Amino acid sequence: MEKKKRSFSALICVAVLLLFVVFLENLSAIFPQVPQVFMPTSPLFTVLKKAAVYSLVAVSMNLLNGFTGLFSLGQAGFMLLGAYTYAILTVPTAMKDQVYYLFEGCAFDFSLVDMFGGIFGSEGAGGAFSMVLGCLVALILAGAVAGFFAYLIGIPVLRLKSDYLAIATLGFAEILRAIFQWQKLGKITNGANMIKGFPTFSSFNITNSSGVEVLRLSTFVPFLISSICITVIVLLINSSYGRAFKSIRDDEVAAEAMGVSLFKHKMLSFVISSFFAGVGGALFAMYVANAQAKAFTSVMTYEILLIVVIGGIGSVSGSVLATFLYVACSEWWLRFLDSEQYIGSFKVPLLRNGFRMVVFSVVIMIIVLFFSQGIMGNHEINLGALIDKITRRSKRSERKQ
Amino acid sequence: MASALHLENVTMQFGGVVSVNNLTLDVPEHKIIALIGPNGAGKTTAFNCITGVYRPTNGLIEFMGNPIVRSHPVGKEARTYKGNNADKYAGEPIISPTPDHITGLGIARTFQNIRLWKSMTVFENVLIAKHQRAKQNVFTATFRGNHAEEERMRKETMELLEEQGLDVYKDELAVSLPYGLQRRLEIARALATQPKLLLLDEPAAGMNPQETIELADFVRTIRDKYDLTVFLIEHHMDLVMNISDYIYVIDFGSEIAQGVPEEVQNNKRVIDAYLGTG
Numbered sequence: 001m002e003k004k005k006r007s008f009s010a011l012i013c014v015a016v017l018l019l020f021v022v023f024l025e026n027l028s029a030i031f032p033q034v035p036q037v038f039m040p041t042s043p044l045f046t047v048l049k050k051a052a053v054y055s056l057v058a059v060s061m062n063l064l065n066g067f068t069g070l071f072s073l074g075q076a077g078f079m080l081l082g083a084y085t086y087a088i089l090t091v092p093t094a095m096k097d098q099v100y101y102l103f104e105g106c107a108f109d110f111s112l113v114d115m116f117g118g119i120f121g122s123e124g125a126g127g128a129f130s131m132v133l134g135c136l137v138a139l140i141l142a143g144a145v146a147g148f149f150a151y152l153i154g155i156p157v158l159r160l161k162s163d164y165l166a167i168a169t170l171g172f173a174e175i176l177r178a179i180f181q182w183q184k185l186g187k188i189t190n191g192a193n194m195i196k197g198f199p200t201f202s203s204f205n206i207t208n209s210s211g212v213e214v215l216r217l218s219t220f221v222p223f224l225i226s227s228i229c230i231t232v233i234v235l236l237i238n239s240s241y242g243r244a245f246k247s248i249r250d251d252e253v254a255a256e257a258m259g260v261s262l263f264k265h266k267m268l269s270f271v272i273s274s275f276f277a278g279v280g281g282a283l284f285a286m287y288v289a290n291a292q293a294k295a296f297t298s299v300m301t302y303e304i305l306l307i308v309v310i311g312g313i314g315s316v317s318g319s320v321l322a323t324f325l326y327v328a329c330s331e332w333w334l335r336f337l338d339s340e341q342y343i344g345s346f347k348v349p350l351l352r353n354g355f356r357m358v359v360f361s362v363v364i365m366i367i368v369l370f371f372s373q374g375i376m377g378n379h380e381i382n383l384g385a386l387i388d389k390i391t392r393r394s395k396r397s398e399r400k401q
Numbered sequence: 402m403a404s405a406l407h408l409e410n411v412t413m414q415f416g417g418v419v420s421v422n423n424l425t426l427d428v429p430e431h432k433i434i435a436l437i438g439p440n441g442a443g444k445t446t447a448f449n450c451i452t453g454v455y456r457p458t459n460g461l462i463e464f465m466g467n468p469i470v471r472s473h474p475v476g477k478e479a480r481t482y483k484g485n486n487a488d489k490y491a492g493e494p495i496i497s498p499t500p501d502h503i504t505g506l507g508i509a510r511t512f513q514n515i516r517l518w519k520s521m522t523v524f525e526n527v528l529i530a531k532h533q534r535a536k537q538n539v540f541t542a543t544f545r546g547n548h549a550e551e552e553r554m555r556k557e558t559m560e561l562l563e564e565q566g567l568d569v570y571k572d573e574l575a576v577s578l579p580y581g582l583q584r585r586l587e588i589a590r591a592l593a594t595q596p597k598l599l600l601l602d603e604p605a606a607g608m609n610p611q612e613t614i615e616l617a618d619f620v621r622t623i624r625d626k627y628d629l630t631v632f633l634i635e636h637h638m639d640l641v642m643n644i645s646d647y648i649y650v651i652d653f654g655s656e657i658a659q660g661v662p663e664e665v666q667n668n669k670r671v672i673d674a675y676l677g678t679g
Contacts, residue, residue, distance in 0.1 A: 240554070243521075250519050257501075
């Protein structure tokens, strides 16, 4: 069973990666003398968190654009739905009046975390458990709400093709953003103001009774959730339904003639993609520690589209790889371009606030112009094969000796 | 002899152009029936009406005795309709299924210009055709609860490929095959949907004489093996005369002749249609 072995080794690799993230995060606690980069405040962890969130959204977009051939630009809209669903459902009841002070309280006097807290106790281990459970249920509901709206929107919109579909979904996302900023819905969405006070990634750090952090998990949590979701998407892509999606991408007429129902499968792909975009949106809200409609503009969709294109349309591992590179470049590696730099006494010209974006745009243009297939094309990084190769090589060298 | 496919007064009008005009024909079970005609006669349009790609403007199509497509002109179509029998089906509800529904009933087709899935291997091309009849849903498929079903699909696909002599190419991209094999793969893919009726749209197009002769035997073999009825469009007269049990000839959308090969061969209207009236 070659295939089974490969998926097993891929699973091991993911587990090792997750353990490595935990290790990296707690490095400063074990060795207080580590370089600045490994300190909890370092941009490294900001990048890792954001990239973990974005990679899930990028993969969900790739499922739609790369594997089903539906050019949709509604991702930010579904993220917004997910973020708000998560935020509204998890803000503690005690915080509601404070968050919704402009609207004199929230219409939902209910919080999942408090509800589970009522069952399992809100102190100590019970409190931690009810927080995790509440967040988990809220994440799933965030996806479900996004998926449900995708279903409603999909009925009229999925009849459209290529550019028309893109325009319709983009319009939907913009309308949604406007609705969520509407003052009259303030009791639910807090109008144009942000919702905050809900559990974020740092809420998952384990502290002892005196409030000192024992084990940091704030980077591990987005990694864990993203990798579970991406694994599910990969399983779907490799299943019979994934093959049907690809057949629609390659040739709709032939797919339909061979018994693949276009409407059913397009809808399925759209709803599943939106579900994970919704989960991604909820994770994004956790990452920025607030939910505000203003953040989910079409620029965000383009950013994700760019990641998908850079990674390679039709490659999951490409999307993940591209996300980490993209986020690292935009948030960290190119930061030095934004401030004045000196080499010896020579002042490097042009460097000033905002120059980073110029360089970044040029880099992206070069990639899109000269590497139109993206980093991976439609290939995948085959971890199993890679391991096979390495073990075979080491065996060969053993034999030589 | 029971009829597998029966077309009655099928008319397809695009704007002011009548592509198929009042076509009535009958495809008896377990026979090989050909539909021939000069270029632009409306043969492929007739196929597209049968397989649900188009809703015919007017007419009735029955498969195994059950109506599968029924239509009459509505709205603007009714005002511009140029064909006959507009009132014949007007009282009855329109049935206009999608192509995948038709395939589900047991009608499979191939295409005039090969339409294989380009980014996929030979094996996957056939495997996808099995998707519709597999007992699974998206959850069992994703979380591998359909293991037995998936195994069965793979095994049957492999058997089909072996039988067509395509098993050696199974991991190659479908488009990298030579032309004749691509045609054969398209037929294999159609067979994978477990049809009762096979529609072949110019199966010999682009084949050399040797391949054409092989194709004739091949069509007969699969008909007997899978208990199929075959309805084909073809331009190679040698092939048509060789394998058809009965032939319908259309020109400008209307039927101009029908009969067994000998009758059609000597029919003056057919000769005129192909060679032009001198």
